Amino acid sequence: EQIVGEFAAMDRKGLPLAGDYLNTGVAGQPxxxxxxxxxxxxxxxxxxxxxxxxxDDENCRTAFEHIWWSIVENDRHNNGGFSSGEKAQGNPYHPGAIETCCTVAWMAASVEMLRLTGDARVADELELSTLNSGLGLHSHSGRWVTYNTPMDGVRKASAHEIVFQAREGSSELNCCSVNGPRALGMISDWALMTGATHSTQKDGLIVNWYGPGKMQAQVAGTTVTLVQDTDYPVEPSVVLRVTPKRATEFALCLRIPGWSQRTRVRVNGETVPGVKAGGYLRLDRRWKRGDKVELRFDFRLHHWVGERECKGRTSLYRGPLLLTYDRRFNDCDPDDVPVLEAKKLRLHRVEWTGQAPAPELLLRCTDTKGRQLTLCDFASAGEGGSPYRTWLRLRHVGRARRFSRNNPLRTVLS
Structure with missing residues (x-):
């Protein structure tokens, strides 16, 4: 009660000393x-x-969930980052600085939201933030992180942008440099979970993270090892090998991203029917050593039509990755990026043969006049200080979509 009371504390002039997070959240205030x-x-x-x-105070839960969804709707940017000028502005198109500490705090809150709700849409948000802003705020060398990882602009070392934090003998130590690695470390908090999901309401082993690697968990009284053989998120296919210490019955719940409208799943070669986007696919069976699950996600392009400061521009996604123009891979200038035709857009992968570091994903297409444009994944853009753009010019994209909890990214198929 004391803590909640302090949330709503006022000074002698009647001005709030804190955020009044409980009362404003319960009241539905953005x-x-x-x-x-x-x-x-x-x-x-x-x-x-x-x-x-x-x-067990339901008001605390209600307020937390409302605040989380309010940020998704009004202040989570196209790259998964949070904040504009270090605070919520009520505008996902705001060009203010998207600070590293802010994005990491947002990801931490999303981990808590996922633990609370078991909602696959929350895991989608974590994937968006991790693979775009979370990776993008790191330099390829690993030596520094950014202070600001903008939607459009350049990336600079935090030691240069917030130099006021420098101290003798530790010039590169600042709030962002110590917070940045958490964006990657937190993957272990949500990649593989146990418990009930929002869509299944029954306990199981929950796979939220797709990417090469090995994970282990205890379920149904035994140790289960999951190994993923994949190039996801660059490629759409994932092979998941399930190895329980002993043959055991349990539910394996696979996150099916909201953007993947046509996901194909096979278990030991047999097609699984009824796969739906934006939830978990629950596979109940007796799992044994050698079992294999194959997933193929829908990597058709989808786009977010901009509004306000980004009106007339569009963000383009391939799976969970935000596609980005980078001056390093193109001959055109940032203010003269070719106009693309959404309905005729065809992208093909190309290999980078220039100087290191190479991008994780490089795609090439032609504009309405036949000019070439090369796009990379957001996390690879801006390396070395080159300017980049994520809000591109596309024709025939249709009207901007209103936010909805069933389509929080506001995207439609291109």
Whole structure:
């Protein structure tokens, strides 16, 4: 009660001292309209969720969930980053700085939201943030992270942009440099989970993360090892090998991203029917050593039509990856990027033969006048200081889509 009371504390002039996170959240007030919509407020907001776990106070849960969805709708940018000028502005198109610490705090809040709800849409948000902003805020060398990872612009070392934090003997140590690696470390918090999902309401082993590697968990009284053989998110196919220590019956719940409208799944060569986007596919069976699950996601292009500051521009996605113009891979200037025809757009992969570092994904297409344009994944853009753009000019993209919880990225198939 004391903590909740402090959330709503006022000074002698009647001005709020904190964010009043509980009352504004329960009332349905957008986060950017609360007294303290800065990124630091996400930490007491997460503390409010801890109060829910301790007290079962449904108001704490309601407020937390509302704040999370409010940020997705109004302040999560096309690259999965959060904040504009270190706070919520109520505008995902705002050109203000998308600070590393803000995005990492947003990802931490999303991990808590996923634990709370078991909602695959939350895992989609974590994937978006991790594979775009989370990777993009790191230099390829691993030596530094950015302070600002903008939608359009350049990337600079945080030690250069927030040099006021420099101290003798540790010039590169700052808030962003210590927070940045958490974007990758947190993958272990949500990649593989146990429990009930929002769509199945029954306990199982929940696969949220797709990418090469090995994961282990305890389920149904035994150890289960999952090995993924894949080039995802560059390529759409994933081979998942399931190896329980002993043959055991349990549910394997596979996240099917909301953007993947035509996902194909096979278990030991047999096609699984009824795969739906935006939830979990529950596979109940007796799993044994040698079992194999094959997934092929829908990597057709999908796009987000911009509004406000980004009106007349469109963001283009291939799977979970935001596609980006980078001056390093093109002859055209950032302000003269070719106009693309959405309905006729065809991209093909090319290999980078120039100087290192090579991008993870490089795609080439032609514009309406036959000029070539090369696009890379967002995380590879801006390496070395080259300018980049994620809001591109596309023709015949249709009207901008309104936000909905069933389509939080506002995208449609190109």
């Amino acid at each position: 986060f950017h309209e609360t007294p303290k919509p800065r990124w630091e407020s996400l930490h007491p907001v997460m503390g409010m969720l801890e109060l829910y776990w301790l007290t």
